[in-house]
Amino acid sequence: MNQYLTPGIYIEHNPTIDTKNIKSFSTLFLSFGIKKNVLKPVVLNSLSDIVKYPFLKDDLLITKAIKIFFENGGKKLYLLSLLQKSVFDINNFKEFLSKNCDGLIDLETIVAVDIFDNNYLNKIISLEETILLQNEISKYCKNSFRISISDLPIDYSNKHLDSLMDTVIYYPWIINSQNFKIPPSVYVLGMFSKVAIEDGVYVSIANKRLRNAIDVTKNLNKNEIENLYKSEINPIIRNLNEGVKIWGVKTFNSNTKIINQLRVLNYIKRNVQNIAKWYIFEPNSEYLKEKLTRKIDNFLFEIWQEGNLKGENQDEAYQIICDERNNSEQDYENGRLNIDIAISITKPLEFILINLNRAESDGNQASMSIS
Numbered sequence: 001m002n003q004y005l006t007p008g009i010y011i012e013h014n015p016t017i018d019t020k021n022i023k024s025f026s027t028l029f030l031s032f033g034i035k036k037n038v039l040k041p042v043v044l045n046s047l048s049d050i051v052k053y054p055f056l057k058d059d060l061l062i063t064k065a066i067k068i069f070f071e072n073g074g075k076k077l078y079l080l081s082l083l084q085k086s087v088f089d090i091n092n093f094k095e096f097l098s099k100n101c102d103g104l105i106d107l108e109t110i111v112a113v114d115i116f117d118n119n120y121l122n123k124i125i126s127l128e129e130t131i132l133l134q135n136e137i138s139k140y141c142k143n144s145f146r147i148s149i150s151d152l153p154i155d156y157s158n159k160h161l162d163s164l165m166d167t168v169i170y171y172p173w174i175i176n177s178q179n180f181k182i183p184p185s186v187y188v189l190g191m192f193s194k195v196a197i198e199d200g201v202y203v204s205i206a207n208k209r210l211r212n213a214i215d216v217t218k219n220l221n222k223n224e225i226e227n228l229y230k231s232e233i234n235p236i237i238r239n240l241n242e243g244v245k246i247w248g249v250k251t252f253n254s255n256t257k258i259i260n261q262l263r264v265l266n267y268i269k270r271n272v273q274n275i276a277k278w279y280i281f282e283p284n285s286e287y288l289k290e291k292l293t294r295k296i297d298n299f300l301f302e303i304w305q306e307g308n309l310k311g312e313n314q315d316e317a318y319q320i321i322c323d324e325r326n327n328s329e330q331d332y333e334n335g336r337l338n339i340d341i342a343i344s345i346t347k348p349l350e351f352i353l354i355n356l357n358r359a360e361s362d363g364n365q366a367s368m369s370i371s
Contacts, residue, residue: 031113038080039096073195097140108192131160142166167251174236260346267308275292288337320341326340
């Protein structure tokens with residue numbers, strides 16, 4: 001059992017257990033390409049909000065990314081920026097993330113939009129330092145129950161992957177209607193926001209047409225798509241009649257392998273943490289256990305009804321234990337309250353296998369498989 005020395009909420013994920021609150025689906029764009037430090041998050045709720053910030057020049061990648069985000073249905077966007085010379089002290093960068101993001105209770109996803117763009121960071125610092133920055137974002141997201149999205153360089157090689165930590169990756173880059181090359185993350189995060197709010201956080205954004213996406217920087221053949229997917233990278237494909245689409249639901253280097261399940265799991269963790277934090281230092285009584293259980297049950301019941309959890313009834317979808325079964329006298333003496341939550345999360349369909357039988361004139365059948 002872990003030791004807890006500072007009063008607070010501690011959520012542990014036990015992957016072997018499977019059985020309208022904060023709509024926390026906002027995105028944060030972190031930029032290293034703006035010629036200005038934006039050291040406190042600024043908020044954009046629509047495309048028209050760009051004019052409020054004169055430093056968002058039309059020729060900047062981050063400005064194009066913001067437009068793409070809203071064109072693909074993004075609802076709320078935070079923006080932070082660090083000048084290139086400000087990112088070398090990794091400890092300062094950690095503090096910068098924590099200071100600016102901890103209080104954003106609706107924040108779900110973070111991406112460093114221009115971190116692998118050839119016009120910015122990697123002209124000044126090494127690839128190793130760039131990956132170190134990306135990994136700090138991933139570590140922060142993992143520890144705060146958020147999701148890190150990482151782009152890859154347009155001409156990436158496996159050396160970019162060897163050191164990357166828990167994140168979600170899409171490839172290749174996308175060409176918009178103005179013929180600019182845009183990192184796929186900004187399309188993805190616009191869709192994340194739109195789909196979560198309109199359809200549910202459990203719903204996949206894969207196999208949906210992206211807006212203002214004319215082409216991709218690399219047309220992938222079947223073998224390349226398969227190799228990317230095996231490497232836990234989600235391919236971006238272009239179909240002549242169906243446009244540009246995301247073609248995968250994988251996470252990269254994560255214990256939770258499916259992005260939809262990770263989104264639901266983190267959504268639950270963030271909300272349960274927010275529910276529980278108000279009860280620190282309250283009397284550790286039966287009344288408190290019942291009250292916390294009731295509040296968490298109300299939250300889980302709502303997201304089960306929305307389709308985020310799997311099960312014909314509540315007992316199949318989730319279970320909450322907060323009583324003498326998991327709270328001993330020693331826990332009470334140590335000021336601990338244990339709440340065990342088991343949930344069953346829906347999983348997206350990835351493969352369809354169809355077997356056709358063709359009847360021959362002699363009465364025999366020939367079998368054909370379509371996958």
